[in-house]
Amino acid sequence: MSPNPLAESDLTPRVMLRRLRTRCLGRAYEFLPACASTNDVARARAAAGAAEGFVIVADSQSAGRGRLGRSWHSPPGQNLYLSLLLRPALPARQVAPLTLLAGAALARTLTAAGVTPRLHWPNDLLVPAAGEFRKAAGILTEMATSGEEVRHVVVGIGLNVNGQEFPPDLAQRATSLRLALGRACDRAKLLVDFLAAFEPIYGDFLVRGPAAGLQEWRRHADLGRVCRIDRDGARVEGIATDIDDSGALLVRDDAGRMHRIASGEMSEQAGG
Numbered sequence: 678m679s680p681n682p683l684a685e686s687d688l689t690p691r692v693m694l695r696r697l698r699t700r701c702l703g704r705a706y707e708f709l710p711a712c713a714s715t716n717d718v719a720r721a722r723a724a725a726g727a728a729e730g731f732v733i734v735a736d737s738q739s740a741g742r743g744r745l746g747r748s749w750h751s752p753p754g755q756n757l758y759l760s761l762l763l764r765p766a767l768p769a770r771q772v773a774p775l776t777l778l779a780g781a782a783l784a785r786t787l788t789a790a791g792v793t794p795r796l797h798w799p800n801d802l803l804v805p806a807a808g809e810f811r812k813a814a815g816i817l818t819e820m821a822t823s824g825e826e827v828r829h830v831v832v833g834i835g836l837n838v839n840g841q842e843f844p845p846d847l848a849q850r851a852t853s854l855r856l857a858l859g860r861a862c863d864r865a866k867l868l869v870d871f872l873a874a875f876e877p878i879y880g881d882f883l884v885r886g887p888a889a890g891l892q893e894w895r896r897h898a899d900l901g902r903v904c905r906i907d908r909d910g911a912r913v914e915g916i917a918t919d920i921d922d923s924g925a926l927l928v929r930d931d932a933g934r935m936h937r938i939a940s941g942e943m944s945e946q947a948g949g
């Protein structure tokens with residue numbers, strides 16, 4: 678009889694709930710062998726009343742999404758694709774730092790796993806592979822609002838854990854923890870460790886604001902490099918000097934002018 682890998686999955690609720698160390702995050706937990714996008718499932722569960730801390734994990738996604746309509750390569754059996762539902766009682770304009778705070782928690786988790794991650798504003802996590810830093814994780818934060826108030830936030834994370842091969846368009850840019858560490862990793866452990874790292878960072882954010890979490894983000898960030906930002910058809914080139922207290926990127930151009938970039942795409946310049 679051939680084994681049923683999904684019945685034995687390391688990510689099923691039975692296994693996960695035993696391993697969780699959090700009070701809230703992941704205490705409501707769902708696992709799907711496959712779905713289109715975990716962010717879409719989380720949004721549907723939010724509309725049906727799911728509580729703060731709900732986590733949905735899929736073993737594979739057929740329409741995993743990045744930002745701006747881009748796709749997230751999501752094959753089965755190897756990686757982590759998760760969405761975390763949050764219901765912060767905050768005005769919508771204060772929610773932007775959450776992507777960076779999730780990045781900080783992910784960086785803490787991976788550091789503990791033995792890799793040296795590098796956070797790339799706003800939502801990429803890179804790890805060393807083949808003599809350079811390559812993308813191993815991405816974060817997609819989506820929000821539903823009612824006027825000025827947040828109804829819910831979905832923080833979606835894709836983390837390449839044990840994948841070793843990528844489609845041609847990603848082969849030179851993507852990597853995984855397994856390729857970085859030279860050994861397979863326990864994705865359920867990474868998930869429970871991430872949730873345990875993020876819970877206090879999120880709690881501190883709700884009570885005191887984002888400063889401490891953003892400081893942790895800075896410690897892992899690839900700031901100080903020459904970069905190019907494209908937004909709304911306009912281009913800013915300069916040095917990515919810092920982030921401000923809302924998580925926006927601060928770029929100093931050649932003329933010394935500072936530009937505050939609330940959202941956009943940061944590409945490194947050749948030689949930067």
Ligand code: BT5
Nearest residue numbers: 714715716741742743744747749750815816833834835851
């Ligand atoms: C992101 O977007 O990096 C956010 C990705 C979030 C994915 C998670 S998976 C769970 C949850 N459910 C979803 O549907 N999404 C979230 P962005 O910055 O736009 O980067 C997307 C780009 O990363 C693509 O255009 C590719 O170049 C590259 N890419 C795609 N799949 C990748 C992978 N598996 N590993 C590394 N890079 C990848």
